[in-house]
Amino acid sequence: MAVLVQKYGGSSLTSAERIRAVADRIRRAREAGNDVVVVVSAMGDTTDELIRLAHLVSDDPDKRELDLLLSTGETVSATLMAMALEAMRCPVVSLTGAQLGIRTDRFYSRARIVDVQTDRVVGELKKGRCVIVTGFQGVTEEGDVTTLGRGGSDTSAVALGCALGSPKCEIYTDVDGVFTADPRVVPEARLLPSISYEEMLEMAQMGARVMHPRAVELGELYSLPIEVRSSFHERAGTLIHGGDDMEVRKRVRGIAHDTDVAKITVAGVPDRPGIAHAIFAPLAEAGVSVDVIVQTANLAGNAEISFTVARSDLAAALDLTQRVSNELGAQVESLATLAKVSIVGTGLQSAPGYAAKMFGTLSEHNINIDTITTSDIRITCIVEESAVPEAVQALHATFELDQE
Amino acid sequence: MAVLVQKYGGSSLTSAERIRAVADRIRRAREAGNDVVVVVSAMGDTTDELIRLAHLVSDDPDKRELDLLLSTGETVSATLMAMALEAMRCPVVSLTGAQLGIRTDRFYSRARIVDVQTDRVVGELKKGRCVIVTGFQGVTEEGDVTTLGRGGSDTSAVALGCALGSPKCEIYTDVDGVFTADPRVVPEARLLPSISYEEMLEMAQMGARVMHPRAVELGELYSLPIEVRSSFHERAGTLIHGGDDMEVRKRVRGIAHDTDVAKITVAGVPDRPGIAHAIFAPLAEAGVSVDVIVQTANLAGNAEISFTVARSDLAAALDLTQRVSNELGAQVESLATLAKVSIVGTGLQSAPGYAAKMFGTLSEHNINIDTITTSDIRITCIVEESAVPEAVQALHATFELDQE
Numbered sequence: 001m002a003v004l005v006q007k008y009g010g011s012s013l014t015s016a017e018r019i020r021a022v023a024d025r026i027r028r029a030r031e032a033g034n035d036v037v038v039v040v041s042a043m044g045d046t047t048d049e050l051i052r053l054a055h056l057v058s059d060d061p062d063k064r065e066l067d068l069l070l071s072t073g074e075t076v077s078a079t080l081m082a083m084a085l086e087a088m089r090c091p092v093v094s095l096t097g098a099q100l101g102i103r104t105d106r107f108y109s110r111a112r113i114v115d116v117q118t119d120r121v122v123g124e125l126k127k128g129r130c131v132i133v134t135g136f137q138g139v140t141e142e143g144d145v146t147t148l149g150r151g152g153s154d155t156s157a158v159a160l161g162c163a164l165g166s167p168k169c170e171i172y173t174d175v176d177g178v179f180t181a182d183p184r185v186v187p188e189a190r191l192l193p194s195i196s197y198e199e200m201l202e203m204a205q206m207g208a209r210v211m212h213p214r215a216v217e218l219g220e221l222y223s224l225p226i227e228v229r230s231s232f233h234e235r236a237g238t239l240i241h242g243g244d245d246m247e248v249r250k251r252v253r254g255i256a257h258d259t260d261v262a263k264i265t266v267a268g269v270p271d272r273p274g275i276a277h278a279i280f281a282p283l284a285e286a287g288v289s290v291d292v293i294v295q296t297a298n299l300a301g302n303a304e305i306s307f308t309v310a311r312s313d314l315a316a317a318l319d320l321t322q323r324v325s326n327e328l329g330a331q332v333e334s335l336a337t338l339a340k341v342s343i344v345g346t347g348l349q350s351a352p353g354y355a356a357k358m359f360g361t362l363s364e365h366n367i368n369i370d371t372i373t374t375s376d377i378r379i380t381c382i383v384e385e386s387a388v389p390e391a392v393q394a395l396h397a398t399f400e401l402d403q404e
Numbered sequence: 405m406a407v408l409v410q411k412y413g414g415s416s417l418t419s420a421e422r423i424r425a426v427a428d429r430i431r432r433a434r435e436a437g438n439d440v441v442v443v444v445s446a447m448g449d450t451t452d453e454l455i456r457l458a459h460l461v462s463d464d465p466d467k468r469e470l471d472l473l474l475s476t477g478e479t480v481s482a483t484l485m486a487m488a489l490e491a492m493r494c495p496v497v498s499l500t501g502a503q504l505g506i507r508t509d510r511f512y513s514r515a516r517i518v519d520v521q522t523d524r525v526v527g528e529l530k531k532g533r534c535v536i537v538t539g540f541q542g543v544t545e546e547g548d549v550t551t552l553g554r555g556g557s558d559t560s561a562v563a564l565g566c567a568l569g570s571p572k573c574e575i576y577t578d579v580d581g582v583f584t585a586d587p588r589v590v591p592e593a594r595l596l597p598s599i600s601y602e603e604m605l606e607m608a609q610m611g612a613r614v615m616h617p618r619a620v621e622l623g624e625l626y627s628l629p630i631e632v633r634s635s636f637h638e639r640a641g642t643l644i645h646g647g648d649d650m651e652v653r654k655r656v657r658g659i660a661h662d663t664d665v666a667k668i669t670v671a672g673v674p675d676r677p678g679i680a681h682a683i684f685a686p687l688a689e690a691g692v693s694v695d696v697i698v699q700t701a702n703l704a705g706n707a708e709i710s711f712t713v714a715r716s717d718l719a720a721a722l723d724l725t726q727r728v729s730n731e732l733g734a735q736v737e738s739l740a741t742l743a744k745v746s747i748v749g750t751g752l753q754s755a756p757g758y759a760a761k762m763f764g765t766l767s768e769h770n771i772n773i774d775t776i777t778t779s780d781i782r783i784t785c786i787v788e789e790s791a792v793p794e795a796v797q798a799l800h801a802t803f804e805l806d807q808e
Contacts, residue, residue, distance in 0.1 A: 016460035056420035
């Protein structure tokens with residue numbers, strides 16, 4: 001029998017009432033003839049609460065201990081979900097990451113899945129039970145509990161779907177699916193019935209928070225269709241898959257934006273080999289994720305390097321960059337109020353005109369472009385944060401995304 | 405090196421501040437040259453909160469799921485304790501019951517420890533680390549999490565002490581130790597510096613709630629000295645041990661009382677074999693614990709059977725007893741407002757005079773005795789609950805327990 005994997009995020013599990021509502025949905029999926037494996041996140045803001053508690057006893061909580069602490073949040077929601085299903089006379093068992101055997105490496109707080117053991121879960125399914133699995137967590141070979149970092153529960157669900165050979169993984173959340181743009185910014189934004197893995201990856205990386213890129217990548221690797229949909233109603237959501245006509249579609253599928261952008265510029269850098277390494281190695285060591293990097297050199301032999309980071313990393317990145325720059329005799333500037341606006345669609349890069357149309361639209365609206373970056377299926381402009389709503393609305397209209 | 409096992413109850417772990425205070429105590433024990441293994445309960449009333457949550461999703465939560473749910477409470481306190489110690493630069497690791505290998509049978513919510521695996525904990529101690537262990541929980545051979553029922557964390561600690569060959573197990577709580585009577589009832593009550601396992605068992609079974617009988621039994625079996633003491637100051641508590649002069653001491657050591665007593669009387673029962681079984685078998689099946697049983701027969705061939713249960717079990721017990729009695733044509737009465745008052749001391753039974761002195765004291769105070777039961781080292785009178793303070797105070801004075 002085909003195994004359906006469903007994942008419910010914390011926003012779908014904010015109360016006992018919501019847990020019972022979700023349990024009823026699971027029961028119906030099972031009665032429709034599916035073997036069902038359900039991955040759950042911690043309820044509501046439990047994880048933030050546990051992190052707060054940890055910081056009350058330690059300024060810098062040990063990562064191994066923090067992972068074990070945080071893992072309790074998913075165990076609570078998994079056992080409550082199992083009890084709710086049991087109360088509906090649906091045979092069920094909950095399994096923690098350790099009990100199921102979601103094996104990871106030892107990088108606490110950002111562990112990677114090495115292997116998903118399927119013996120126990122398949123055994124429970126054969127007994128006719130639903131299996132509720134704690135998302136976000138795994139276990140090392142030595143039996144130590146790890147967490148998978150941001151987007152962890154999505155990744156757990158997709159990994160389970162891949163390991164069990166599921167026909168589909170359903171990701172339930174508090175939004176209806178993937179839209180052509182953020183509906184809070186563009187009221188005309190349209191729900192996309194389907195999107196390719198690559199397009200979804202770019203949308204997610206460029207700011208669409210509905211799903212974590214990591215889980216999308218994994219789904220693409222194993223060709224597992226993923227449906228993002230709401231747990232609050234019955235309407236279909238967005239199917240993320242690898243449809244074969246994707247490559248030739250050549251049109252803009254959506255507009256993503258991300259206002260969590262800060263820029264650091266290092267000016268007056270001697271233009272010689274090894275400079276970029278000197279600047280970026282300390283950032284990598286400190287775990288600061290660098291996004292867009294632009295380097296320019298002038299005739300006088302001086303270079304200027306600009307790069308963007310998340311705003312929460314700005315202080316740390318600035319400090320590290322300042323130290324290197326002092327040694328190099330360079331000047332450092334920063335700007336915290338930037339944003340990324342991207343158009344995403346398969347084949348954009350190879351089709352002329354999209355970039356020109358994007359720049360033209362922004363220009364018509366007197367929106368200044370700070371930096372431009374592109375990939376095969378995306379064009380991104382860095383602009384002032386304050387210009388984001390107008391930019392996104394204008395681009396949505398230009399590319400006629402309100403129309404099917 | 406000798407391994408000191410300490411256990412801290414929920415009342416010692418009510419806040420981040422209390423966790424840091426306890427961590428400091430653990431650090432000092434370690435710096436005094438001990439290998440330290442610490443067993444922790446869930447913080448404050450976490451367990452009750454989790455039970456409440458479970459009952460919001462199910463009227464009758466599945467026991468396996470409930471055990472896994474409740475186990476998260478101890479995991480939270482163990483990891484927080486480890487973080488607090490780490491912040492004090494004390495090398496430390498937390499281990500859950502499953503990680504350590506506290507193997508139990510499969511009786512969820514009241515599992516019994518089958519075996520304590522010591523490889524992991526000894527390995528961590530050899531690395532120079534303190535080990536923080538989640539109390540109250542174990543794991544089956546199949547990897548399912550169980551809880552040990554009432555007094556579970558005390559039992560975890562004593563079992564670890566036994567398995568590790570510890571010279572002593574320290575049980576930290578919010579009282580100073582074991583008193584000659586409940587200090588809230590008898591202001592003159594004196595802290596006992598030591599008490600035998602048997603005496604402690606009787607005190608605990610008869611209502612002194614400071615320690616669970618089950619853990620005391622285990623300590624006696626392995627001759628592990630147990631010290632009950634306060635986590636709120638540095639003064640010594642009560643050492644529970646098997647001192648060799650205990651048997652000949654023959655004096656009253658303490659007065660225990662328990663106001664959680666209800667009595668059911670079945671009158672007009674035909675006096676023939678099998679009646680007691682007919683009454684008590686359904687109670688045992690329903691998990692109702694029956695305490696004192698008294699049966700009397702009259703010349704007319706009718707018997708009367710009385711027995712006591714905890715008040716929380718009265719409704720269920722009454723219902724079951726009524727059904728049997730209807731079949732037998734017997735009458736059922738019940739009384740919920742009773743209490744047990746006991747004098748406890750090694751050799752009481754074999755030394756004449758103690759019983760007479762106890763009954764005389766109660767008589768002088770016009771306290772009516774409903775039922776009397778005795779063991780080798782205890783005499784218990786069941787009295788009206790309202791008479792308890794006067795009875796306990798009078799007996800405390802009669803047996804001169806305020807004097808060393």
